[in-house]
Amino acid sequence: MKNSPLHTWNKKMNKNFYIEIHLKKNFFDAFGDDLKKSIIEMGITGINNIYVSDIYFLQGEISKKEMEKIAKNLFLDSITQTLTIYTKPPEVHNKKIIEVWYKKQVSDPVSITALKGIKDMGINKNIQIRCGKKYQIDADIDKDITETICKKLIANTLIQDYRIS
Amino acid sequence: MKAKEIKIINLADKELMDLSKKGLLSLNLEEMKTIQTFFKNLERNPTDLEIETIAQTWSEHCFHKTFKSKILYKEIYNEDFSTEEIPSLFSLIKKSTEKISKKWCLSVFKDNAGIIEFDKNTAIAFKVETHNHPSALEPYGGAATGIGGVIRDILGVGLGAKPILNTDVFCFGPLDISFENLPADIFHPKRLFRGVVSGVRDYGNRMGIPTGNGAIIFDEGYIYNILVYCGTLGIMPKKYINKKVSVGDLIILIGGKTGKDGIHGATFSSANLEKNIPNSVVQIGDPITEKKMLDALLIARDKELISSITDCGAGGLSSAVGELAQDCGAKIFLEKVPLKYYGLEPWEIWLSESQERMVLSANKKNFLKLKKIFDNENVGYSCIGEFTNSGKLEIFHNKDIVGDIDLKFLFSGIPGTSLRANFTYIHQPDIFPENINFQEVLIQLLSHHNIASKEAVIRQYDHEVQSHTILKPLAGIDECGPLDAIVLRPMYDSNKGIVVSCGINPYYGEIDPYMMAGCCIEESLRNLVSVGGNVEKTAFLDNFCWGNINNENILGTLVRCVKGCHDFAIKYDIPFISGKDSLNNYYTVEKDTISIPGTLLISAVSIIEDVKKIVSSDFKEPDSFIYMLGITKDEMAGSHLYKVLNMKAGNVPQPNPEITLPLMKKIRYAINKGIIKACHDCSEGGFAVALSEMIIGGGYGANVDIEKLPKQTDKKISLLFSESQGRFIVEIDKDNSDAFKKIFSGAPFYCIGNTTPDFRLNIFFDKEKIIDIDGEKIKQVWTGALKW
Incomplete structure (x- = not known):
């Protein structure tokens, strides 16, 4: 968990939420498909499907009800997307899961805008947000290849950290 | 936090250089010694903030040392040997503009962008910047902040x-x-391609500014160092083109907050790309913040509440405040700068290059009114100091003085340098490939990524927002034909228009940068003339991206290119109004350096009286005459054909302003009279590619005989693929043939065939059919080659 803000889970503030926003099943995942094509262009085989979702890690004095309100009104496009709120660090499934987060010292306009949005919703509390991307790679590939994919295609280690589950 | 004292007054030469290198100052020994002497005379050491400020201001990126240096230039051209002392490359370019002296040039080479007159009350400003190093390290963020930066240049020109x-x-x-x-x-x-395009797309689209003109070149020379040129065109009332700071005016910082972002951006971009780069040099753009700032600033300008404005670009506050205070002085209180987070040292606040910030000056009595505007538009702001008449930058942090810099030393203390540069022209003999299958080669050229349709990129950009785009990047029957230039109608109550085009071709420069300058100038002109642009009211921007200019031979190619810009600008009678250079684009492998090909981008902007009198390049009807204007010669060096065949031989194309300039004026006249129905210039890939593009756009075929081209060669390969300058293909109604001939009498032209209802390209040489391709095939190859 070193390369992820999740290592501060429960350490800093009293409430932690991990929110995942993913496309509904019947919508075409353009980002996933694009990445799949790029991986194949690298000469890597055995890729079935890739699903890309947005992830948010929130820490602060907010209730679960408030969290739901924020997620539904601010993060979610309810026509094309669905949402999962985790109150514990999400468990790892069978697939290769890669999370990419901006490094702490890099400005993340999406987080800043989200904080502003929360304030505009009337929730005036001390909250911290980190935004990231989650890639679920349904593939028969080993750890080294996954690392290569991360470095060459997914994350820019100059400004981002990635974590392979 | 207090400023640290940097002990330099007693350092030996080697220690000075160590300090420069370790502190990422990018200053050379002579400059370090000048700073040392200056502080010796003051009998004190500088603070970290002071030395950083000097390093930023004197960096290649901010001060353009190379372009301002004296250069001893040696040139060997065939048998001729000449030496020359050039006062500076910058003065050479400026000299051409002064000589051309157009009264509609309102502000050249002094503000954040060049300004020309649009109509009686309105002016337009144009600027192109580069953001190469950051984009190579983080393509998405680098390109986005590149376009964000040039937009702020336009927001910060005049008022x-x-x-x-x-x-x-x-x-x-x-x-x-x-x-x-x-x-x-x-x-x-x-990855770089996708990242850069996405960055420009997301920033431009979110700001609500159309992205409508450009080019993409793919070449081995740019593997290690990519080039990202971003330009912005702006419109403003003529009365706001000047800015003036008055003593006592407030210094107001508006826009985003300040963090450690981009520290050392200016000094970093002046050095080559090395390993172990700090991540603070790249940033993620925030277009929404910039958009809010844009709206607020335009309101404040129209209410005449501000006296001066500039953007916080390279060097951050140090360069923005320094520039504005240059002729007076300023007091700055750094604790008033809104920060993203706690823990920044004073020099970091002063030097930070956090994006989406601008500095403006305003009379104290206007502050409350400004405050109201900024609050209404939800824009962050803070009054961080005021302008004084001390001739100094006095910088405080929580009552401690952290910097006290003499402005005269800061802006004119840099030691003048004298450089050496050599250029040797190597003549390549004419060699022509044999047994070429013209048809196959044409297909190969049409699918070459430099020539193929850029639709995959263009369609991601919003080129319609603000709804004043008259001629778009693509048009024709399936909206997939390429157009030469974009035409805007910026005022809803007038038909006056703006035409924007560009010219770039590094391949000619590999052989002769002088001719490259001429060809880029001409290409940008041909592009705008093809749609109906007016060469008599056109202005240029120059952007030089060069390799390791510490190498005298590489500097020599830059000098020769600048000489070309000077000479051809005068010959075509077109002024340069602004420009920028990005040098040291090279990569170090062990002890070798790999430089990019010297690359010149010429961007052209032209004012036209009536946007209704423009044409596009697609063929409009079957059974029209096709005329060729301009002479075809054996000029194959640097051509895309030779690129595809991997050949290096022959002469690079030579522009011929004496013939082309009158021709361009005639084309404009004929377009205005409605005689020309379609017009396209011949550039990359030559005649055959240009004709194919006109077919793709129109959905009609063409039957032409290249034996009839006005020419100085009989070689079929040259007639089809030579990239000779000054050539246009035009479509004319048969009934207008006489009128056309009358207009063009005295110019090189010939009727070479006609358009056909059958969607097919037939090219003959006299009676011999040398190319016969189905139009659908051409279209499919050209549109399908460059995929996202």
Whole structure:
């Protein structure tokens, strides 16, 4: 968990939420498909499907009800997307899961805008947000290849950290 | 936090250089010694903030040392040997503008952008910047902040102009290069390509500014260092083109907050790309913040509440405040700068290059009114100091003085340098490939990524927002034909228009940068003339991206290119109004350096009286005459044909202003009279490619005989693929043939065939059919080659 803000889970503030926003099943995942094509262009085989979702890690004095309100009104496009709120660090499934987060010292306009949005919703509390991307790679590939994919295609280690589950 | 004292007054030469290197100051020994002497005379050491400020101000990026240096230039051209002392490259370019002296040039080479007159009350400002190093390290963020930066240049020209168009020109390595051939620290061209395009797209689209003109070049020379040129065109009332700071005016910082972002951006971009780069040099753009700032600034300008404005670009506050205070002085209180987070040292606040910030000056009595505007538009602001008449920058942090810099030393203390440069022209004999299958070669050219349709990129950009785009990047029957230039109608109550185009071709420069300058100038002109632009009211921007200019031979190619810009600008009678250079684009492998090909981008902007009198390049009807204007010669060096065949031989195309300039004026006249129905210039790939593009756009075929081209060669290969300058293909109604001939009498032209209802390209040489391709095939190859 070193390369992820999740290592501060429960350490800093009293409430932690991990929110995942993913496309509904019947919508075409353009980002996933694009990445799949790029991986194949690298000469890597055995890729079935890739699903890309947005992830948010929130820490602060907010209730679960408030969290739901924020997620539904601010993060979610309810026509094309669905949402999962985790109150514990999400468990790892069978697939290769890669999370990419901006490094702490890099400005993340999406987080800043989200904080502003929360304030505009009337929730005036001390909250911290980190935004990231989650890639679920349904593939028969080993750890080294996954690392290569991360470095060459997914994350820019100059400004981002990635974590392979 | 207090400023640290940097002990330099007693350092020996080697220690001075160590300090410069370790502190990422990018200053040379002579400069370090000048600083040392200056502080010795003051009998004190500088603070960290002071030395950083000097390093930023004197960096290649901010001060353009190379362009301002005296150069001893040696040139060997065939048998001729000449030496010359050039006062400075910058003065050479400026001299051409002074000589051309157009009264409609309102502000040249002094503000954040060049300004020309649009109509009685309105002016337009144009600027193109580069953001190469950051884009190579983080393509998405680097390109986005590149376009964000040039938009702020337009917001910060005069008292502010409204951005109405973005342009983008990129150079990448070939997309099909294998991963194994790349060093581990270099991104694959495809990743860079996608990242850069996405960055420009997201920033421009979110700001609500159309992105409508550009070019993309793919070449091995750009594998290690990509080039990202971003331009913005703005419109403003003429009365706001000047700015003036008055003593006592407040210094107001507006826009985003300040963090550690971009520290050392200016000094970093002046050095070559090395390993172990701090991540603070790249940033992620925030277009929404910039958009809010744009809206607020234009309101403040129209209420005449501000006296001066400039953007916080390279060097951050140090360069923005320094520039504005240059002729007076300023007191700054750094604790008043809104920060993203706690823990910044004073020098970091002063030097930070956090994006989306601008500095403006305003009379104290206007502050409350400004405050109201900024609050209404939800824009962050803070009054951080005021202008004084001390001739100094006095910088405080929580009552401690952290910097006290003499402005005269800061801006004129830099030691003048004298450089040496050599250029040798190597003549290449004419060699022509034999047994060429013209048809196959044409297909190969049409699918070459430099020539093929850029629709995959263009369609991602919003080129319609603000709804003043009259001629778009693509048009024709399926909206997929390429157009030469974009035409805007910026005022809803007038038909006056703006035409924007560009010219870039590094291949000619590999042989002769002088001719490259001429050809780029001419290409940008041909592009705008093809749609109906007016060469008599056109202005240029120059953007030089060069390799390791510490190498005298590489500097020599730059000098020769600048000489070309000077000479051809005068010959075509077109002034340069602004420009920028990005030098030291090279990569170090062990002890070798790999430089980019010297690359010149010429961007042209022209004012036309009536946007209704323009044409596009697609053929409009079957059974029209096709005329060729301009002479075809054996000029194959640097051509895309030779690129495809991997050949180096022959002469580079030579522009011929004596013939072409009158021709361009005639074309404009004929377009205005409605005689020309379609017009397209011949550039990359020559005649055959240009004709194919006109077919793709129109959905009609063409039957032509290249034996009839006005020419100085009989070689079929030259007639089809030579990239001779000054050539246009035009479509004329048969009934207008006589009128056309009358207009063009005295110019080189000939009727070479006609358009056909059958969607097919037939090219004859006298009676021999040398090319016969189905139009659908041409279209499919050209539109399908460059995939996202």
